[in-house]
Amino acid sequence: MSGQATSLRGRACIVTGAGSGIGRAAAMMIAERGGSVVVADVSDSGAEVAAEIMERGGQAVFAQGDVCDSSYAQELVDTSVAQFGSLDGLVNNAGILRLADSFELTTDEHVAETMRVNFQAVFSLSRLALPALEASGSASIVNTASMVGFRIGMPGHAIYGASKAAVVGLSMTMAIELAGRGVRVNCIAPGVVGTNFYVDEYLKEHSRAELEAGSASTLSAIPLGTYAAPTQIAEVIAFLISDAASYVTGQTLVIDGGYTGI
Numbered sequence: 732m733s734g735q736a737t738s739l740r741g742r743a744c745i746v747t748g749a750g751s752g753i754g755r756a757a758a759m760m761i762a763e764r765g766g767s768v769v770v771a772d773v774s775d776s777g778a779e780v781a782a783e784i785m786e787r788g789g790q791a792v793f794a795q796g797d798v799c800d801s802s803y804a805q806e807l808v809d810t811s812v813a814q815f816g817s818l819d820g821l822v823n824n825a826g827i828l829r830l831a832d833s834f835e836l837t838t839d840e841h842v843a844e845t846m847r848v849n850f851q852a853v854f855s856l857s858r859l860a861l862p863a864l865e866a867s868g869s870a871s872i873v874n875t876a877s878m879v880g881f882r883i884g885m886p887g888h889a890i891y892g893a894s895k896a897a898v899v900g901l902s903m904t905m906a907i908e909l910a911g912r913g914v915r916v917n918c919i920a921p922g923v924v925g926t927n928f929y930v931d932e933y934l935k936e937h938s939r940a941e942l943e944a945g946s947a948s949t950l951s952a953i954p955l956g957t958y959a960a961p962t963q964i965a966e967v968i969a970f971l972i973s974d975a976a977s978y979v980t981g982q983t984l985v986i987d988g989g990y991t992g993i
């Protein structure tokens with residue numbers, strides 16, 4: 732990618748959940764555009780992502796751990812500063828989905844787990860990272876929300892939507908409080924993305940035939956006619972991290988192929 736505004740040269744970023752899907756695509760894109768990436772994931776798949784970035788001549792380091800663990804969160808920040816000299820971008824992307832047949836069948840355990848990973852960890856890592864982000868002088872936090880909980884509800888997704896709505900609410904106030912301190916804060920709200928995120932969870936309780944029937948009806952409701960590719964979401968993350976978005980803060984960008992907007 733050429734062009735001054737979208738260059739990420741010199742920007743050091745943490746991307747959580749970078750071992751697969753949207754996070755992987757974001758980490759690869761940030762590195763391709765000249766940024767350095769702390770590839771963060773609880774799964775060891777992040778090692779391959781960091782290795783691939785370096786094979787292509789980019790800068791990356793893998794740190795494995797659970798974003799809910801505050802000592803791991805501190806390690807991510809320290810790694811960025813020690814290895815790359817700064818922390819300029821934080822992409823809070825790691826997330827989980829726990830489906831239930833309806834909201835009253837959602838277990839307390841799933842509520843706690845979902846809020847811990849999807850919301851609490853976004854808050855905690857952002858707070859821990861703040862001194863390093865402020866030191867950057869021009870930093871950006873991008874939080875991965877969802878169209879669910881921001882624009883629409885979806886059967887089975889009650890607590891997931893609540894966790895993502897909490898992320899949007901948190902981000903709006905963070906954006907105001909941090910505006911004078913050189914840190915922009917925005918969310919992305921993807922629609923349906925072609926990753927294993929939903930599929931793996933759905934297949935725990937349903938057949939592949941049911942999945943395919945549901946997919947056909949979902950696809951017919953998307954005006955652009957396809958699920959998003961992870962790179963299509965990564966493009967927006969890369970934009971929000973870049974100086975091209977220097978006047979954008981406190982926003983939630985919906986990237987859903989028109990699903991909720993048309």
Ligand SMILES: NC(=O)c1ccc[n+]([C@@H]2O[C@H](COP(=O)([O-])OP(=O)(O)OC[C@H]3O[C@@H](n4cnc5c(N)ncnc54)[C@H](O)[C@@H]3O)[C@@H](O)[C@H]2O)c1
Pocket residue numbers: 747748749750751752753754771772773774776796797798799824825826827848875876877878920921922923924925926927928929
């Ligand atoms: N796939 C979709 O349709 C969709 C739609 C809207 C929003 N999202 C959001 O996008 C984000 C990424 O989803 P994806 O589709 O790329 O899914 P994915 O499952 O491919 O990737 C999620 C990654 O997060 C990691 N992760 C999960 N819990 C973690 C933890 N506690 N600590 C560290 N890493 C952890 C996983 O190991 C995995 O590599 C999530 O926040 C999700 O809620 C996804």
